[in-house]
Amino acid sequence: MTVLMEFKEVDVHYGPIQALKKVSLTVNEGEIVTLIGANGAGKSTLLMSIFGQPRISSGEIIYRGEDISQKSAHYVASHGLAQSPEGRRIFPGMSVEENLLMGTIPIGMDHAEEDMQRMFELFPRLLERRNQRASTMSGGEQQMLAIARALMSRPKLLLLDEPSLGLAPIIVKQIFQILKDVASTGMTIFLVEQNANHALKLANRGYVMVNGEIRMTGTGEELLVNPEVREAYLGGH
Amino acid sequence: MSQAVGINFKKSSIDALIAGFLALILFGPIVGVLLDGYKFDFEFDRVAWIVAIVAVGRFAVSSFFQTEKGVAMAFRYANNNEGATVLAPNHKSKMVWIIPLVIAVGLLIPFVASKYVLTVVILGLIYVLLGLGLNIVVGLAGLLDLGFVGFYAIGAYGLALGYENLGLGFWSMLPIAAILAAVAGAILGFPVLRMHGDYLAIVTLGFGEIIRLVLTNWASFTHGPNGISAPLPTLFGLEFKRRSRDGETFHEFFNLPYDSAYKYMFIYIVLFAVVWAVLFIKHRLVKMPIGRAWEALREDEIACRSLGLNHVLVKLSAFMLGASTGGLAGVFFATYQGFINPSSFTFFESALILAIVVLGGMGSTLGVVIAAFFLTVLPEMLREFAEYRVLMFGILMVVMMIWKPRGIVRVTRTGFAPRKGAVK
Numbered sequence: 129m130t131v132l133m134e135f136k137e138v139d140v141h142y143g144p145i146q147a148l149k150k151v152s153l154t155v156n157e158g159e160i161v162t163l164i165g166a167n168g169a170g171k172s173t174l175l176m177s178i179f180g181q182p183r184i185s186s187g188e189i190i191y192r193g194e195d196i197s198q199k200s201a202h203y204v205a206s207h208g209l210a211q212s213p214e215g216r217r218i219f220p221g222m223s224v225e226e227n228l229l230m231g232t233i234p235i236g237m238d239h240a241e242e243d244m245q246r247m248f249e250l251f252p253r254l255l256e257r258r259n260q261r262a263s264t265m266s267g268g269e270q271q272m273l274a275i276a277r278a279l280m281s282r283p284k285l286l287l288l289d290e291p292s293l294g295l296a297p298i299i300v301k302q303i304f305q306i307l308k309d310v311a312s313t314g315m316t317i318f319l320v321e322q323n324a325n326h327a328l329k330l331a332n333r334g335y336v337m338v339n340g341e342i343r344m345t346g347t348g349e350e351l352l353v354n355p356e357v358r359e360a361y362l363g364g365h
Numbered sequence: 366m367s368q369a370v371g372i373n374f375k376k377s378s379i380d381a382l383i384a385g386f387l388a389l390i391l392f393g394p395i396v397g398v399l400l401d402g403y404k405f406d407f408e409f410d411r412v413a414w415i416v417a418i419v420a421v422g423r424f425a426v427s428s429f430f431q432t433e434k435g436v437a438m439a440f441r442y443a444n445n446n447e448g449a450t451v452l453a454p455n456h457k458s459k460m461v462w463i464i465p466l467v468i469a470v471g472l473l474i475p476f477v478a479s480k481y482v483l484t485v486v487i488l489g490l491i492y493v494l495l496g497l498g499l500n501i502v503v504g505l506a507g508l509l510d511l512g513f514v515g516f517y518a519i520g521a522y523g524l525a526l527g528y529e530n531l532g533l534g535f536w537s538m539l540p541i542a543a544i545l546a547a548v549a550g551a552i553l554g555f556p557v558l559r560m561h562g563d564y565l566a567i568v569t570l571g572f573g574e575i576i577r578l579v580l581t582n583w584a585s586f587t588h589g590p591n592g593i594s595a596p597l598p599t600l601f602g603l604e605f606k607r608r609s610r611d612g613e614t615f616h617e618f619f620n621l622p623y624d625s626a627y628k629y630m631f632i633y634i635v636l637f638a639v640v641w642a643v644l645f646i647k648h649r650l651v652k653m654p655i656g657r658a659w660e661a662l663r664e665d666e667i668a669c670r671s672l673g674l675n676h677v678l679v680k681l682s683a684f685m686l687g688a689s690t691g692g693l694a695g696v697f698f699a700t701y702q703g704f705i706n707p708s709s710f711t712f713f714e715s716a717l718i719l720a721i722v723v724l725g726g727m728g729s730t731l732g733v734v735i736a737a738f739f740l741t742v743l744p745e746m747l748r749e750f751a752e753y754r755v756l757m758f759g760i761l762m763v764v765m766m767i768w769k770p771r772g773i774v775r776v777t778r779t780g781f782a783p784r785k786g787a788v789k
Contacts, residue, residue, distance in 0.1 A: 179671065205673030217668035219661050229654075230661050234673040237654065281673065 129156040131190075132285055132316055133178075133209075138187035138197075140170075140177050140340075147173045149340045150187070155285065155318050160311050162319040162327040162348070164361060165337035171320045172214055174337070175289050179204050179211070192284070206234035210283035212274040214290050220263030224254055227262050227273055231280030239282065247276040250309065268299035272306065285316045292323045304330055324361035328352045336361075372431045380427040385420030392416065460731075471637055475630040483629045485745045487701050489738045490636045491694050496721040496733040497643055498690030503719065504728035505656065506683035507663025509566040512553070512573025513718050516546040516688040518580060518710035520695020522587060525595040525705055535598035539696050546692025547685040554684035558677060561666075573715050580707040592706025595699035597628050598635060605631060629701075636697050643690055647730055650686075659683050660728070720758075724765055726772025735773055 133155040140148040147170045155161045165171050177184050178191075179201040189197040196204050205211075210231070219227050228247060232240050248255040251272045257265055262273060271291055278286055291307070292300040304326045311317055311330075321327035328334050328348045336344040336357060344351065351357050389412065397412040398405050429435040475483055495517060502510045523542035527533040533541065553572050557565050580587045587593065597605050603615045605628035615631075616623045650656045658679045661669050670676055699705050721740055725732030744754050765772075 181670075200675075201670045202673045202675040205671060210673075211671050213668060213671050217665050217671070219664040219668065221664055222657075222660065226657060230657060230669075230672055230674075233654070233658070277672070 129158070131155070132157045132192065133318070134188075134190040135174070136188040136190065138174075138177065138189060139185045140173055140182055141185045142173075142182065147182075147340050148177070148184075151337075151340070151342055153335050153342060153345070155316060157284075157316055158314055159333060160307075160317045160319065160331045162321055162331035162334045163337055164321055164324040164327055164334060164351075164357075166360070167322070169337045170340040171322075171337055172289055173340075175211065175214075175287055175318075175320050178209065178287065205281075208282075208284035209287060210234075210278035210281045210285075211287035211289065212271075212278045212291060215293060216267075216270045216274040218262045218270050218273050218277065221261060223259050223261055224257050224265075224273060225259065227277050228254075228280050231277035234281045240280075243280050243282065247279060250279075250306065251276050266299075267295050268302065271295060271299075271303055275303075275306070275310075279310070279315075283315075285318060286310070288317065288319045288321075290321060291319070292321060292326065300326060324357065325352075328357075372428050374428070377424050377427040377431070381420045381424035384423035385416050388416045388419035468641070472634075475633045480626040480629060483626065483633055484701070485742055487629060487633050487636060487697075488745070489741045490633075490640050491697050491701070492718070492721060492737040492741045493640055493734050494636075494643060494690055494694035494697070495718045496725065496737040497640075497647055497730065498687045498694065499718050499722050500687075500725075500728065500730070500733050501647070501650075501659070501683050501690070502687035503722050504726075504733070505651065505659040505663065506680065507659075508557075508680065508683065509562060510569045510684075510687070511566045511712070511715050511719065512569035512571065512576070513687070513691055514710045514712070514714040515553075515573040515576035516549060516691030517695040517698065517714065517718075518576050518707070519546045519549050519688075520692035521595070521699035521705045521709070522580060522593070522695070523692065524696045524699040525593040526587065528596045529593065534596055535696070535700055539693065542692045542696045543689040544692075546695070547689040549692075550684040550686075550688025551681055553688075554681045558680055570712070570715075573710075573712065577707050577710050580710070587707075590706060590708070592704055594704045595702065597703065598631060598700055600631060632697065632701055639693060639697070643693070644730060644734075651728075651730075655679070655682060720762065724762070724772055726774045726776060728776045729772060729774040732772045732774030739773075 131154050135151050135153045138148055138151045139146065151170075151174060153161070153163070163171050163174065173182070176182065178189060178196070180197070180199060181201060184197050187197070188195050191204075191207070191209065196207075219230060222230070225244065228244055229237070229240060232243070248258075253269050254272060254276060257269060262270060265273065271293075275286075275288070275291065278288075288307070291303050295303065300323065307317065307319070307330060319327055319331065328351050331348040334346065334348050334351045335342050336351065338360075344354065344357065346354070352362075392415045393412055396415060397408050399408050430439050474486060478486070495513070498516070499510060499513045502508050502513070520542040523545050524535065524538045527538045527541065553569065557568050560568060581590055583589070584591075599605070600615060603613060603618050605615050607623050608614065614623075615621075615627055621627075651660075658669070658674055659682075661672075661674070662676060662679050662683075666676060669679075698709070702709075717740065721736045722733055724740065725734070725736030740758075744751075747754070750757065
């Protein structure tokens with residue numbers, strides 16, 4: 129297995145506050161890796177630091193053999209890393225198709241038609257709402273749009289920041305089913321989640337983050353049955 | 366809306382009484398007391414008239430909003446804060462018919478209209494250019510720019526100073542001024558890249574004022590408040606003056622009697638062509654990825670950056686393209702006036718241009734064109750009411766923002782047609 133992305137002893141500071149403490153993790157090609165943790169553990173910070181927002185204060189972020197920790201956000205985003213940001217952040221005034229077209233920025237419009245068809249097969253709901261303004265869609269549909277938009281740039285690694293945020297349980301289930309479908313096409317996924325149950329069931333491997341440190345790591349099943357994880361994130365039963 | 370529809374006159378009367386009372390408080394001291402030397406007179410009848418008009422008007426409005434139509438209208442106004450509507454993919458714009466008509470009428474104007482009307486229309490077209498320029502920055506990219514007049518001034522002074530110092534005429538300065546203004550746009554754009562909303566507005570406001578103050582105080586170069594004269598355009602070297610020191614003039618060449626309207630006709634035709642060119646370019650840009658990037662940046666900058674959009678380039682391109690259009694407008698303004706001084710480039714101009722964009726509808730090209738004419742031509746036509754111009758301007762803005770917060774023409778987006786092989 130080749131390593132696609134690797135964090136090496138990464139520290140991140142917000143002013144005097146240390147948000148990430150010597151974080152190391154790896155994402156191999158073709159894997160689904162999840163990072164779970166409570167509110168404020170530093171999960172989103174870790175994801176955003178890939179794009180240099182915030183810049184890491186020490187350590188290295190290696191992506192396909194290159195240290196990207198000092199690169200600009202658009203450089204990173206245009207080299208095969210796509211993210212579906214926390215809170216979806218779709219463009220509310222634009223139609224669904226225009227939102228998808230925005231996703232093609234890193235690779236240009238050459239494959240836009242073909243990829244859009246692919247997205248509509250993956251997310252039939254988006255096809256129905258193709259010419260609708262994105263803000264008029266439900267939360268789940270918006271999340272689907274955010275994921276589809278990220279996939280439009282044909283990424284090597286898909287980064288997802290809390291795709292279950294603010295969604296009804298049944299919609300969360302749908303979203304995770306779709307992620308499974310996406311993964312079955314060979315896509316590497318790095319998933320940051322609070323919904324540990326769903327995330328660990330989906331993932332090959334998982335990391336547990338507590339107060340900016342990686343506390344535990346293991347396969348999805350291992351973590352799912354780990355008493356400590358169950359206690360902290362799965363409601364203790 | 367299942368409530369019983371029927372006019373409740375008691376409610377209307379109470380509304381009218383309240384409005385009348387407020388009008389009495391507001392207009393009583395302002396209109397009712399007239400200073401006359403050291404004493405003052407009371408003008409009760411004027412106040413009474415105003416109060417009566419307000420009360421009757423309020424009664425009528427209040428009654429209207431209780432009728433079925435009025436309720437429906439109030440409902441529409443309360444719910445029209447939505448963004449752009451998406452048109453059907455096969456939507457055919459009526460503009461296909463209107464544009465050739467407008468061009469035909471526009472080309473006829475210089476030959477039928479009086480010189481005065483022509484100058485008013487030229488002014489209107491100059492503001493169309495300004496509105497289109499600011500529309501990129503404010504309407505599309507969402508960067509609130511209160512110093513747009515700075516670029517206008519750079520264009521105008523570019524022509525005047527270029528002629529005086531370098532001997533460059535209208536035709537060479539037209540592109541150079543656009544480039545100069547674009548460079549100024551980039552210079553302004555760099556430091557404000559990280560700013561949004563209010564902060565950006567204040568910095569750009571400062572920029573506009575700096576330009577004006579430099580023009581006022583750098584007297585050795587710009588002639589300060591005394592102003593400077595600007596050259597007229599030439600037609601293949603033919604000048605539009607009565608007499609030319611070097612070479613022939615337009616009327617001598619064509620054996621026409623001298624008429625000062627010729628120069629305005631010529632400026633109009635050139636300006637008309639430039640406005641259409643700018644309109645065309647703007648229209649295309651909005652549909653290109655760069656236009657989409659501007660709008661996306663307005664909607665969500667963080668999402669844009671996460672998608673790999675270079676926000677520096679996108680913002681700078683918006684600033685530069687907007688500024689260059691402002692610079693073009695400045696050149697036309699200078700050559701049309703023949704003389705410029707810094708008092709033409711005050712903050713009020715910036716506010717007026719912003720009003721054009723907001724009134725026309727943020728991001729809407731057609732709306733900006735209509736609003737530009739509305740706000741420049743109308744005050745000229747209503748010269749008799751000159752004293753009340755600012756008052757009417759204010760009332761218009763308030764009414765528009767309540768009833769049509771998205772501007773005269775709301776932005777529409779054309780939907781995409783389903784393609785062959787599309788999953789159904």
